[in-house]
Amino acid sequence: MTEPDEPTTPLSRMRFSWQRDQDQPDAPASERAPAAQADDVALPWDDESETTEATPARKGLERPAPPSVPDARRTDPDAWAREDLGELNDSPTARNGRERPANKQRRSGRSSPKGAPAAERRPAGEQPRAARQQASAATATALRPSAKGDFDVPMAGRRFSGGRGAHATLKVGLILTACLVAVGVVGYMAFALGLSAGRDNNYQLSKADIARYRLTTFPLDQAGRFAADYARICLTHDATPGAGDQREAQLSRYVSAGTDSRCGWNGQGSQTVLDASWTGESEPIDVPGYTGKSRMMTVRVLTSTGSRIVAVPVYVADLASGNGMRVIGDVGEMPQPTLATVPEAQPPAAVDARLGEALTQGEFFQQFFAAWGQSNGAALQRFVTPDASSRTTGGLGGSVSTPTIQQVEVFLPKGVDPSTPYNWKTGMVTQAWVWVSWQTPGVGSKATEVRAYRLQLVKTTEGTSPSQEWAVRDIRGGVPDIQGG
Structure with missing residues (x-):
């Protein structure tokens, strides 16, 4: 591959500082070629004629000062011919193995003198060593850091x-x-x-919180059930031979050592227990060894002879899990709860006797309770609203039968005078209390029971009779006693 036949600029003859040092590795600093000034390096604003006169500044740049050291190429035009040519090959192949045509020479910035012999002329593109050293020194001087902010160009591969x-x-x-x-x-x-x-x-409750809200870390529910189970066995009396031993074996699973294994019974008479439950009342036992882990649990026992209230001392070893329970003493008989005097109550509103009588005579309540008692869904659709509760649409499932309406009270809105007829409008809601007599289940049973209910009624439409205008939205059991109602 041949190089293009273009003139080389002075910048192509420039050598970096590290190349100059390689050319003279052993020569002392005093004997090395003097460094050319920066003016020997072709700058972008230089003319091809290489005049020494300063050119006007271009784009804010100024031409460097003229060199203080004379350039050998300018003082001695024959420097090209006097350099030793021994290191060059006589063949047309130049350095780096690249061929150049014999009849062409590379044009440089300064050509050989005219009239020189052909043997003394150098191949195209070659420069004498002294010129290369001077160009390298000039380049190093120009690129060396200075007060103006110049810097060195590092060797390839370095930082x-x-x-x-x-x-x-x-x-x-x-x-x-x-x-x-x-x-x-x-x-x-x-x-x-x-x-x-x-x-x-x-979160751990403090003692102040426990005292304020009457709370405790004692497992009351577990201890209450444990005390109720013990009271059921304790109050069951059976004088049949062998029944007493079986009773004592059952009691021994609950009591601790030293507690009466017969729970105070002498083995005479008989008594059965129908129900036993903890009343929710308890009292701490403040005895050394039991403090904090034992309470006196109050249990109500319903027996064949009547209701009994007993106190059962219960100890709990592990308060967190409720494990390790024992009855740690004898039970005590306690009085029945004190009965209170009930104050006189008033009805929630005035009674619309006219509407209640119309619904009763139109058999609205009779037909509704008949379908509701048997859980007849098809029949109930005629008497319930679309948004009726599940209690209303579910029914009793045939647990009782043959309902009979005993009493009905339909209440007016609050503040309405019951002495004048009231005109109910569509969408209005009221409450009705209904007492129903049911026949108890059983083959051939003639027993009846009266049960009371609270119904929420809604007027859904305008009809020819009140029984066609009203529907049941909700039903609940139980009616409070009202004096004078």
């Missing part, structure tokens, strides 16, 4: 020295520091989260 390298190091240091800080923050948060998760976050 800049100075501010750019320090700036890169600072960047790397800042990035690494930020990464370490982020890792530290994440690690601290993970440690704190794990530490908080390992703690017991269950």
Whole structure:
């Protein structure tokens, strides 16, 4: 591959400082070729004629000062011919193994003198060593750092020295520091989260809270059921031979050592227990060894002879789980709850006797309770609203039968005078209390029971009779006693 046949510029003859040092590795500094001034290097604003006169500044740049050291190429035009040609090959192949045509020579910025012999002329593109050294020195001087901000061009493969390298190091240091800080923050948060998760976050009631709200850490429900089971066995008396031994064996599973194994019974007479339940009342036992883990539980026992109230002392070994329960003493008979005097109650509103009588005579309540008692869904659709409750649409499932309406009270809106007829409008809601007599189940049974209900009625339409205008939205059991109602 041949090089283009173009004139070379002085910049093509320029050599870097490290190339100049390689050309004279062993020569002392005093014997090395003098460094050319920066003016020997072709600059972008130089003319092809290489005049020494300063040219006007272009784009804010100024021409460097003229050199103080004379250039050998300018003082001695025959410097090209006097250099030793021993290191050059006589063949047309130039350095670096590239061929050039014999009849062409590369044009440089300064040609050989005219009239020189052909044998003394150098091949095209070649420069004498002294010129190359001077150009290299000039380039090194021009590129050496100075007060104007110049800098060296490093050797290929090497790095800049100075501010750019320090700036890169600072960047790397800042990035690494930020990464370490982020890792530290994440690690601290993970440690704190794990530490908080390992703690017991269950709220513990203080003694003041327990006293204020009458709370306790004692397992009252478990202890109440345990005391009720013991009272059921204790109050069951059977004088049949062998029944007493079986009773004592059952009681021994509940009592601790030293407690009466017969629960105070002498083995005479008979008594059965129908029901036994804890009343919700208890009292702490303040005895050394039992303090904090034992309470006197009040149990109501319904027997064949009547209702009985007994107090059963219960000890709990593990308050958290309720395990380790024992009856730690004898039971005590207690009086029945005190009965209170009931105050006189008033009805919630005035009664619309006219509407109640119309619904009763139109058999609205009779037909509704007949379908409701048998859970007849098809029949109930005629008497319930679309948004009726599940109690209303479910029914009793045939647990009782043959309803008979005993009494009905339909209430007017509050503040309405019952002495004048009231005109009910569509969409209005009222409440009705109904007493129904049911026949109890059983083959050939003639027993009846009266039950009371509270019904929510809605006027759904305008009809020819009240029984066609009203529907049941909800039904609930039980009616309070009202004096004068």
